[in-house]
Amino acid sequence: MSVSERDKYTGHMTTGHEWNGIKELNTPVPLVLLVFLSAAFLFALGYWILMPAWPLGDTYTKGTLGFDQRQHLAKQIEKNDSEQSRWIDPLVQLDFDAIQGNSQLMAIVDESGPALFEDNCAMCHGSDGDGGRYFPKLNDTSWLWGSDPNVILQTLAVGINSTHPDTRIAIMPGFGAAGVLSAEVIENLVAYVQSISSSHNTSIEQANMAGKEAYSMYCAGCHANDGTGNSVVGAPNLTDDYWVYGGDTTALTATLTHGRKGHMPAWDKRLSLSERRILTLYVLSLNQSVVTGDKP
Ligand code: HEC
Ligand code: HEC
Structure with a gap:
């Protein structure tokens, strides 16, 4: 105690x-x-x-200052939207020439183009637009449908052989499978196509006369008399060194026998107009000769 x-x-x-x-x-x-x-x-x-x-x-209890997180957020979103529309509006409204001549807008294309391409296009066209078997290269000067930006924009909107009602349609008929051409004529045509391509092999030149006749009759309507193709129907140039489906005898015989029909999805529902326009300019910028203004 x-x-x-x-x-x-x-x-x-x-x-x-x-x-x-x-x-x-x-x-x-x-x-x-x-x-x-x-x-x-x-x-x-x-x-x-x-x-x-x-x-x-x-x-x-609301407090006498009237502060409201929800309104604060709404205001911030509104502010961001108006900042975005500062560059989205011109990207959507100006023509491609004007955008290409504007270094600030092109900086946005360079910034957002690669991610949009990687997310939506690279699985078919390759990360750098290098293409692959059955998927065309996008970083060269050889175009199926043409290098005009408005043409590319349209292709992106409606797709090719897609489910879009206005889809572009590209059909290389299967001449052998349909019984239109015999295996022998196809063999001649393959030799002819190889001989007009830029990497032609002179030893097959002899076989060409028969092939040439069949070509004028069955192929020239779409691929042109000189084989340079027709971008209105998406018929590729056969005289360059670039092949979507392969330029060796086996691949060409398969193309002529069974036909080809590439599928490119429509993007008008999946990408906004500004995104499709950014991608159009980005795809064109993949081609170095276009970047330097030296258009094909
Ligand atoms: C499912 C595969 C696939 C995807 C995904 C795809 N494409 Fe394609 N694309 C194709 C095929 C196949 C073709 C060629 C079709 C044909 O003409 O037969 C093509 C053609 C094109 C062409 C025309 C090329 C030319 O030479 O004229 C452009 C441009 C293009 N694609 C851009 C894109 C862009 C940009 C994206 C991403 C938004 C994309 N593609 C996504 C398969 C695809
Ligand atoms: C109705 C128009 C049409 C006709 C006729 C036609 N083609 Fe095609 N051809 C196409 C189209 C379109 C493509 C591209 C198909 C695709 O990629 O979806 C193509 C693709 C090709 C390819 C593949 C090129 C590559 O890059 O791999 C070859 C080769 C070819 N055609 C050769 C011929 C030959 C030879 C004939 C005549 C026997 C012929 N075509 C007749 C429209 C046509």
Whole structure:
């Protein structure tokens, strides 16, 4: 049993509690703690009055400042939208020449084009637009449908052999499978096509006369007399060194026998007009000779 007494070193009273000879001093609460507690109390009181704080069933105390997170967010979205429309509007409204001549707009194309292409196009056309077997290269000067940006924009909107009602239609008929041409005529045609392509093999030149006649009769209507193709029907140039389906004898025989019909989806429902226009300019920029203004 202990009683409170005055501590002889500090002059404070003790509380009367003692642990193994150590006595507890009865000192006042430190001032700094009182100051902080009062400040926190005043802050909380002020916050309740000024800001939304207490839930009241299906409403809440609104606070006298009228601050509202929801309105704050709505305003921020509105601000972002108006910043975006500053560059979306010209991308949608200006013609391609004007956009290509505007370095600020082209910077947006360079910035957003690669990600849009990677997400939507690279699985068929390759990351750098390098194409692949059955999918055309987009980074060269050889175009099935032409290099005019408005043509590319239209291709992106409606697709090729797609389910879109206005789809572009590209059909290379299957002359062998349909029984129109015999295997022998197809063999001659394959040799002829190989001989007019830029990597032609002179040793097959002899076989060409028969092939040439059949070509004028069955092929020239779509691929042109000189074999340079026709972008109105998406018929490829056969005289260059580029093949979607392959230029070796086996691949060409398959093309002529069974036909070809590439599928390119329509993007008008999946990408906005501004995104399709960005992609059009991006696809054109993949081709270095177009970047330097040296159009084919
Ligand atoms: C499912 C595969 C696939 C996807 C995805 C795809 N394409 Fe294609 N694309 C094709 C095929 C196949 C063709 C050639 C069709 C034909 O003419 O027979 C083509 C043709 C094109 C052409 C015309 C090329 C020329 O030489 O005229 C352009 C331009 C093009 N694609 C751009 C794009 C862009 C941009 C995207 C992304 C939004 C895209 N494609 C996504 C398969 C695809
Ligand atoms: C009705 C028009 C049409 C006719 C007729 C036609 N073609 Fe085609 N041809 C096309 C189209 C369109 C393509 C592209 C198909 C695709 O990619 O979807 C094509 C593709 C090809 C290809 C593939 C080229 C590549 O890059 O791989 C070859 C080769 C070809 N045609 C040769 C011929 C020959 C030879 C004949 C005559 C026997 C012929 N075509 C008749 C429209 C035609």
